[in-house]
Each structure stands twice: as C-alpha cells, then as structure tokens.
Amino acid sequence: MAKMVYRDAVRKTIFQEMERDENVVVLGEDIVGGMGTAGGPEAIGGIWSTSTGFYDAFGPDRVIDTPISESAIVGAAGGLALTGKRPIAELMFADFIGVSLDQIWNQIAKFRYMFGGKSKCPAIIRMVYGAGFNAAAQHSQSVHQILTGMPGLKVVMPSTPGDVVGLLREAIREDDPVIFLEHKALYGLSGEVSDDPDFTIPFAHARLARAGEDVTIVATGMMVGLAEKTADTLAEDGIGCDVIDLRTTSPLDEEAVLDSVEATGRLVVVDEAPPRCSLATDIVALASNKAFASLKAPPQMVTAPHTPVPFARELESAYLPDPGKIEAAVRKALDYR
Amino acid sequence: MQLSREDLLQAYRRMKIIREFEERLHEEIATGEIAGFTHLYCGQEAVAVGVCEHLSDDDKIVSTHRGHGHCLAKGCDVKGMMKEIWGSQDGLCNGKGGSMHIADTDKGMLGANGIVGAGAPIAVGAALTAKINGKGHVSIAFSGDGACNQGTTFEAMNFAVVTKAPCIFVFENNHYSEHTGVDYAVGTNKDIASRAEAFGMKVWRADGTDFFAVYETMRELLEYVRAGNGPAAVEFDTERFYGHFEGDPQRYRGEGELDRLWAERNCIDNFRKKVTEAKLLDGADLDKVDEEVLTLIEEAVEEARAAPRPTPDDVHKNVYISY
Numbered sequence: 001m002a003k004m005v006y007r008d009a010v011r012k013t014i015f016q017e018m019e020r021d022e023n024v025v026v027l028g029e030d031i032v033g034g035m036g037t038a039g040g041p042e043a044i045g046g047i048w049s050t051s052t053g054f055y056d057a058f059g060p061d062r063v064i065d066t067p068i069s070e071s072a073i074v075g076a077a078g079g080l081a082l083t084g085k086r087p088i089a090e091l092m093f094a095d096f097i098g099v100s101l102d103q104i105w106n107q108i109a110k111f112r113y114m115f116g117g118k119s120k121c122p123a124i125i126r127m128v129y130g131a132g133f134n135a136a137a138q139h140s141q142s143v144h145q146i147l148t149g150m151p152g153l154k155v156v157m158p159s160t161p162g163d164v165v166g167l168l169r170e171a172i173r174e175d176d177p178v179i180f181l182e183h184k185a186l187y188g189l190s191g192e193v194s195d196d197p198d199f200t201i202p203f204a205h206a207r208l209a210r211a212g213e214d215v216t217i218v219a220t221g222m223m224v225g226l227a228e229k230t231a232d233t234l235a236e237d238g239i240g241c242d243v244i245d246l247r248t249t250s251p252l253d254e255e256a257v258l259d260s261v262e263a264t265g266r267l268v269v270v271d272e273a274p275p276r277c278s279l280a281t282d283i284v285a286l287a288s289n290k291a292f293a294s295l296k297a298p299p300q301m302v303t304a305p306h307t308p309v310p311f312a313r314e315l316e317s318a319y320l321p322d323p324g325k326i327e328a329a330v331r332k333a334l335d336y337r
Numbered sequence: 338m339q340l341s342r343e344d345l346l347q348a349y350r351r352m353k354i355i356r357e358f359e360e361r362l363h364e365e366i367a368t369g370e371i372a373g374f375t376h377l378y379c380g381q382e383a384v385a386v387g388v389c390e391h392l393s394d395d396d397k398i399v400s401t402h403r404g405h406g407h408c409l410a411k412g413c414d415v416k417g418m419m420k421e422i423w424g425s426q427d428g429l430c431n432g433k434g435g436s437m438h439i440a441d442t443d444k445g446m447l448g449a450n451g452i453v454g455a456g457a458p459i460a461v462g463a464a465l466t467a468k469i470n471g472k473g474h475v476s477i478a479f480s481g482d483g484a485c486n487q488g489t490t491f492e493a494m495n496f497a498v499v500t501k502a503p504c505i506f507v508f509e510n511n512h513y514s515e516h517t518g519v520d521y522a523v524g525t526n527k528d529i530a531s532r533a534e535a536f537g538m539k540v541w542r543a544d545g546t547d548f549f550a551v552y553e554t555m556r557e558l559l560e561y562v563r564a565g566n567g568p569a570a571v572e573f574d575t576e577r578f579y580g581h582f583e584g585d586p587q588r589y590r591g592e593g594e595l596d597r598l599w600a601e602r603n604c605i606d607n608f609r610k611k612v613t614e615a616k617l618l619d620g621a622d623l624d625k626v627d628e629e630v631l632t633l634i635e636e637a638v639e640e641a642r643a644a645p646r647p648t649p650d651d652v653h654k655n656v657y658i659s660y
C-alpha cells in the first residue's frame with residue numbers, strides 16, 4: 001500500500017496500463033499541453049495534470065492532443081474502440097458532454113446492442129465533474145443522472161484514490177464503454193492505494209464506508225466524504241449510519257443498498273445532482289419497490305436544488321449538499337412517528 | 338477615415354476601460370478575493386472596440402469565455418460587471434453567472450459563454466430575428482481560433498449562408514487555445530478566414546492589434562452585410578497578454594515572446610502613438626482619459642466590495658419551478 005492523491009491515482013493507473021497494453025491510447029484537448037507552441041509538447045502537461053509525461057513516454061500515436069472538438073473526440077474514441085484499440089478520451093469538464101451527446105448516446109452506448117452483440121466498444125470517456133470551485137453553471141455540473149439513464153454505458157464515480165486505481169483499471173480492461181467521472185474537488189484527496197499491478201475493483205460492488213444500524217446513507221463521489229463526516233458526528237450521539245459508496249451507478253449494486261435498508265429500515269440518499277429523475281429518485285424507487293416492508297420512515301433525499309449551479313460563493317454553498325443538511329435528513333428519518 | 342475627435346476619445350476610453358478593468362482583476366484575483374475561473378481579454382481590446390463602435394444597442398453580439406472586453410465594448414455597465422465578477426447580489430446577473438456568463442440584453446449583449454463554440458449558432462438566431470424585423474440590424478458572433486474547430490461553428494456558418502442571415506463571424510485569432518498553438522490545432526495552418534470562405538461567405542482579414550485596421554475593416558464589412566448580402570466573416574490577428582485563465586504560468590510561450598508582444602503588439606500603445614503622431618489628439622487628452630478610467634475602476638472595485646451578497650434563498654430565484 002502506498003499513499004497517493006486522487007489526481008496521481010488517475011495518472012499513474014493510466015500510465016501503467018499504457019505500459020502494460022500497447023492498445024491503450026489517450027486523446028483529448030490539451031492533454032499534451034503546448035503542442036504547436038514555442039514551449040513545445042509537455043510545456044503544461046494536461047489541463048488537470050492527469051496526463052503529464054505521457055507524450056514523452058508514448059509519443060504522438062498513443063497520446064493524441066486534439067482540437068476543441070468534443071464530438072470528434074468521443075466519436076473517434078468509438079472508432080478506435082471498434083477497431084481494436086482501447087481509447088481513453090478526456091472531456092476536461094463533464095459539462096461538455098452536451099457538445100458530444102450524439103456520439104455518446106446514439107453511437108458508443110448503442111454499438112454492442114445494435115450490432116447484435118458482435119462488436120466491442122472498449123472506450124473510456126473520462127470527465128471531471130462537480131461543484132465547489134465557483135465555476136458557475138457551465139463548468140460545475142454533476143451529469144451522472146443523465147449518463148446513468150443511458151442503456152449501454154457503464155458509469156463510475158470513485159470517491160477515494162484507492163477506488164480510482166481499482167475502478168479505472170477495471171474500466172480500461174473492460175470491453176464496454178465506460179463513463180469515468182472524476183470529482184474536481186477530490187483531486188487533492190490523499191489515500192491508500194494498492195501496489196498490486198493487477199488490482200481491480202469489479203463494477204456493481206459498493207463499498208461500506210461506515211457501518212451502523214440506524215440509518216442507511218447512500219452516496220457517490222464527493223458526497224461520500226460528506227456522508228462519512230455526518231456519520232461520525234451522529235455516532236457521537238449514539239446514532240449509527242451505514243454509509244454506502246455506490247462506486248458505480250451503472251451497473252448498480254442493488255443488493256448492498258437493499259441489504260442495508262432491510263437492516264436499518266431508514267434511507268437517506270445524498271446526491272450532488274438536481275432532484276428530479278435522478279440517482280436519488282432511482283435509489284428511493286429501488287428501496288420502495290424492493291424493501292418496502294422494511295421501511296420505517298419515508299426515504300429522504302439530500303440533493304442540489306432544481307436549478308443550474310450558481311456562481312457566487314454563498315449561492316454555491318447553499319446549492320451543495322453538506323453535513324448539516326445530511327444530518328437534518330437523518331434526524332428526520334429517525335424522528336418519523 | 339472619418340473619426341472625429343470625440344470618436345477617437347471614446348474609442349480610446351473604451352479600450353482603456355477594458356485594459357484597466359482587467360489589470361485590476363489580475364491583481365485582485367491574485368489575492369483570492371474573486372472566486373471562479375477568469376479569462377482576461379487584455380491585449381485584444383482593439384478588436385472588441387473596433388467592432389462594437391459601429392453597433393447600436395439593437396445590434397446584437399454573442400461572446401465567449403473571454404468576454405469582459407466584448408461586454409465593456411458593447412456598453413455593459415462597468416460597475417454592474419465588476420459586481421457580477423465579485424458575485425454580488427446586484428451584479429449584472431445577480432451573482433448567478435460570474436465572469437464567464439455576463440449578459441446584458443438591453444445593450445444587445447446576449448451573453449458570454451462557458452462552452453467553446455456555443456455562441457455562433459445563437460448569433461445566427463439573433464441575425465435571423467434581425468432579418469425578419471427588416472431594420473438593417475446585425476448580429477455578431479465572437480469566436481476564438483480554438484472555437485473555429487467546433488462543429489457548432491461550422492454548422493452556424495453554413496446555416497447563416499443558407500438563410501442569408503445578417504450574421505458576422507468575428508474570429509479573434511490570438512494563436513492559442515488554452516495551451517495549444519493554432520499551428521497545431523487548426524488544420525488550415527492558421528488561415529481561419531478561408532474556412533468561412535469555403536462556406537460561401539465574403540471574408541476579410543486584418544491586424545487585430547491596430548484599432549484603425551479593425552474599425553475600417555468592420556466599416557466595409559458592415560456596409561456589405563447591412564445591405565442584405567447575407568453573412569460575412571473576418572479574422573483578426575491579435576494577442577492575449579495574460580494566461581489562458583488567471584493562474585496559468587504560460588510555460589508554452591517562447592523566450593521573450595511576451596516582452597516582445599507587450600512592446601510591439603500592444604494595441605493601446607499603438608493607438609496612442611498613431612493619434613499623437615498624426616496630431617489628432619495630444620498626450621494630455623489621453624492622459625486625462627487614463628485618469629478618469631482609473632478613478633472609475635477604483636470606484637467599481639470599492640462598490641463591488643461593499644455591495645450586498647446574495648442569500649441562500651436567491652438560489653431558487655429565476656427557475657420556473659422548485660422542488
């Protein structure tokens with residue numbers, strides 16, 4: 001085990017997999033940084049520093065710096081994947097899926113099914129999502145609810161450096177298109193990572209981040225840390241929370257959620273996306289359908305409001321879920337009747 | 338060239354407002370007081386002002402992520418903008434948008450944009466309104482050299498040609514998209530105007546660091562578009578002096594590149610030199626403008642600091658429904 005920050009976990013895992021498998025290629029805007037400038041390639045080394053040193057190590061055929069052309073990037077990843085490569089495309093900000101939506105939704109997500117299962121599309125579209133930097137409505141969104149609703153895509157939302165390594169390696173070795181969502185506020189988060197070069201975390205295997213018997217809190221990405229903090233606070237009051245980190249929203253580890261809800265009888269879902277037609281409503285529906293008899297209180301949702309992400313500091317804090325809001329929801333579930 | 342003394346002073350004043358507005362932001366951002374991502378327009382002032390001096394509030398512009406210059410040139414309130422960038426409740430967009438999303442539709446400024454390439458189709462729509470209304474108004478899409486690689490930009494150009502929309506595509510080629518050079522990213526080896534030409538548009542090219550070249554080019558181009566000839570495009574060769582965003586160390590620049598640009602391609606210095614040498618204005622006239630502008634910016638910053646902050650309830654305002 002070594003300590004590593006989330007950002008380095010991304011970079012090192014991709015680098016190792018590129019060393020291991022020559023079919024792995026990366027592409028994206030400014031991923032080399034400095035192409036066509038006096039400073040030269042690697043002058044910057046990727047806008048998020050998740051591809052620094054790649055170009056020098058693997059060259060222009062496998063590290064493809066692209067123009068600002070998201071449709072072309074995602075579509076090309078699809079074409080590379082259909083023809084034997086394992087592309088990892090970077091979309092820089094998850095918000096930019098808007099530009100490339102047809103290629104994600106109608107193309108790469110549908111190849112395997114439309115072609116009768118005869119083709120593979122081992123493409124990864126990595127993107128950086130989430131609020132917390134006052135980057136306002138077009139650079140702060142959580143887009144997992146949109147992508148999770150698209151059949152054909154696998155959607156991964158790691159919350160720790162260790163999970164980044166295991167889930168990203170799994171994604172790279174996977175034969176289906178994977179959306180890999182990195183939270184921008186987690187990039188500096190430090191944690192233990194496995195040294196085993198073949199360590200992977202299978203999809204649809206949720207992680208029990210805290211164990212407790214009174215309430216189940218389900219979360220993903222940055223929300224997991226907030227839920228853990230809340231659970232620690234509540235533990236001081238003798239309230240025990242199961243905190244379930246879903247890790248992947250598609251496929252979903254239904255069993256982990258249902259087992260916990262059956263044991264606690266109370267559910268709080270924490271989701272950074274707006275509330276309608278969301279991961280939160282999905283998990284609540286799951287519990288209502290399949291664990292109805294166990295529920296002792298109406299499931300609670302702690303989500304962003306049904307608005308775009310605002311700019312000003314005060315507004316963004318009011319927008320985001322936080323431990324105070326999660327605690328209130330837990331107490332509401334406990335106080336029911 | 339029929340620019341009166343007043344016209345020249347106004348053009349200089351507007352360029353200077355943009356420059357000082359941003360120089361001040363550059364300082365304030367370093368202190369951490371301003372939140373979010375900020376992209377400075379410094380260096381490109383002659384383009385925004387040379388274009389917008391020809392426009393009325395009924396002519397529309399659509400801007401980019403580097404939008405302060407376009408907003409200020411189009412007449413957006415300096416203090417309202419500063420307050421917005423500070424995230425105040427009475428900023429131009431009530432603190433909801435910030436630097437990247439400033440808009441002021443009363444001034445014909447239809448929004449800066451955080452999505453590269455998103456502006457051009459919107460500008461075509463505004464141009465179609467102008468065409469339907471038939472009063473000779475136009476709409477301008479500002480785009481960078483990077484944005485010209487987006488499908489949206491291509492689609493917008495073709496659409497405008499097909500519909501003869503009075504839309505003007507202004508490409509500001511500052512040679513960089515983020516940290517990548519135009520020679521690498523643009524397949525025509527920098528000649529962006531030739532792309533517009535390929536869609537069937539009449540195109541112009543000019544030095545974007547020379548206010549007079551921009552102004553004169555736009556005069557001709559606007560005459561052509563306002564006469565009902567459909568869209569047109571122009572590529573201005575220009576420079577940005579600061580990083581892609583505030584905090585960018587610009588390691589992709591060549592040695593001495595920035596010093597040379599500040600010395601030789603500085604549109605404000607060049608303007609001063611031209612008008613004083615031609616004895617159109619003297620140094621004292623310009624110095625007076627400088628002083629006024631500095632006072633204005635100082636006031637804007639003080640007011641932005643003191644302005645009311647948004648409250649949590651404001652999050653829900655301006656959405657059609659809350660859950």
Ligand SMILES: Cc1ncc(C[n+]2csc(CCOP(=O)(O)OP(=O)(O)O)c2C)c(N)n1
Nearest residue numbers: 096403451452453481482483484513514515
């Ligand atoms: C759709 C989309 N892709 C990528 C980005 C990230 N991004 C912001 S500005 C920029 C470069 C834009 O370059 P250019 O159009 O030349 O404008 P300049 O920054 O030079 O003014 C990029 C890639 C974005 N905001 N939107």
